[in-house]
Amino acid sequence: MAETSLAGIEESNYVKPEGEALTDQKSKAALVVISLGADRASQIYKYLSEEDIEELTYEVAKLGKTSNTQVEATLDEFYKLCLTHKMMTDGGLDYARNVLEKAFGESTARNLLEKVSKTLQSKPFNFFTKGDPKALLSLLQNERPQVIALIMAYMEPEQAARVLEQLPDAKRILAVESMARMDRVSPEAISIVEEEMKRKFATIITSEDNMNLGGVDYVADMMNHIDRSSERKIFEELDKTNPELSQSIREKMFVFENILDMDDRSVQRFVRDCDTKDVVYALKSASEEMRTVFFKNMSKRMADSVRGDLEITTNVRLKDVEEAQQRIVNIIRHLEEQGEVIIKKGGEDDNIIV
Numbered sequence: 001m002a003e004t005s006l007a008g009i010e011e012s013n014y015v016k017p018e019g020e021a022l023t024d025q026k027s028k029a030a031l032v033v034i035s036l037g038a039d040r041a042s043q044i045y046k047y048l049s050e051e052d053i054e055e056l057t058y059e060v061a062k063l064g065k066t067s068n069t070q071v072e073a074t075l076d077e078f079y080k081l082c083l084t085h086k087m088m089t090d091g092g093l094d095y096a097r098n099v100l101e102k103a104f105g106e107s108t109a110r111n112l113l114e115k116v117s118k119t120l121q122s123k124p125f126n127f128f129t130k131g132d133p134k135a136l137l138s139l140l141q142n143e144r145p146q147v148i149a150l151i152m153a154y155m156e157p158e159q160a161a162r163v164l165e166q167l168p169d170a171k172r173i174l175a176v177e178s179m180a181r182m183d184r185v186s187p188e189a190i191s192i193v194e195e196e197m198k199r200k201f202a203t204i205i206t207s208e209d210n211m212n213l214g215g216v217d218y219v220a221d222m223m224n225h226i227d228r229s230s231e232r233k234i235f236e237e238l239d240k241t242n243p244e245l246s247q248s249i250r251e252k253m254f255v256f257e258n259i260l261d262m263d264d265r266s267v268q269r270f271v272r273d274c275d276t277k278d279v280v281y282a283l284k285s286a287s288e289e290m291r292t293v294f295f296k297n298m299s300k301r302m303a304d305s306v307r308g309d310l311e312i313t314t315n316v317r318l319k320d321v322e323e324a325q326q327r328i329v330n331i332i333r334h335l336e337e338q339g340e341v342i343i344k345k346g347g348e349d350d351n352i353i354v
Contacts, residue, residue, distance in 0.1 A: 220252030228322030
């Protein structure tokens with residue numbers, strides 16, 4: 001979503017009559033934001049420029065009343081655009097065209113492909129975002145950490161995490177620090193890197209506007225997808241070289257230890273989805289406080305089973321413990337996205353009023 005703009009979800013000053021579809025793209029964007037709700041809308045805002053945020057906020061404020069028909073039509077168009085974008089990035093243009101034509105007809109498919117193609121064509125480093133992490137490593141491992149950080153900032157956090165795991169320790173720390181310090185990158189700076197990449201990899205990439213890239217939020221999101229072993233090594237090194245940055249990243253993340261900060265109802269919810277074996281392995285190295293949180297929020301039958309398995313399960317590798325903890329964390333993150341659990345990541349905005 002690093003390329004999001006008002007035009008991507010893209011002027012009228014009056015309320016459309018009942019049943020009349022919205023035609024103004026800015027009004028559509030405002031309606032999508034309102035329909036998503038404040039929490040989800042805030043996730044979109046962080047990918048927008050200051051100018052787009054101001055414009056979108058103005059559109060939201062002046063939108064006025066809308067009919068159910070207008071809401072449904074706008075959200076349907078937004079869904080189709082998101083679907084088209086995913087199919088084009090995952091399967092390519094021909095695949096997307098074939099599926100869309102069968103689903104929506106030739107005319108609608110052509111219209112969707114034209115809209116999405118404009119945003120994809122302008123995305124810098126599009127070649128790198130589609131590559132396999134191990135293949136990307138061979139291309140990037142000899143580059144400067146600052147260059148690696150810039151390219152990774154255009155990737156999805158999960159893909160960037162896979163690349164980061166493979167980098168040498170020293171370069172990995174420098175890349176993390178560079179991404180965390182990154183904010184708004186000028187077209188000139190991007191152009192220099194693009195020219196270098198074009199020369200080396202024959203990749204033609206263009207850039208037009210300043211982009212919000214990297215930053216502590218992005219690094220935290222990326223670290224949420226990295227394996228526990230790499231996460232531990234990175235933080236151990238950052239604690240030595242840049243403790244303030246290390247703490248800032250941690251405050252934005254959710255890791256296994258943050259389960260201690262969750263409310264009982266949320267713990268009860270995610271425990272229901274956990275594999276018992278994962279719970280056993282995850283608790284092998286856990287503190288007594290962590291074990292208490294788990295035991296008091298699971299059924300008596302499950303608690304007895306886990307306690308028994310903990311006693312007889314021996315010689316467990318640290319790698320297996322970390323992988324089990326990571327699977328539990330992934331379940332929690334998924335449930336949070338669905339609005340079924342609440343996780344606290346630090347800051348006053350996370351305070352819960354009962």
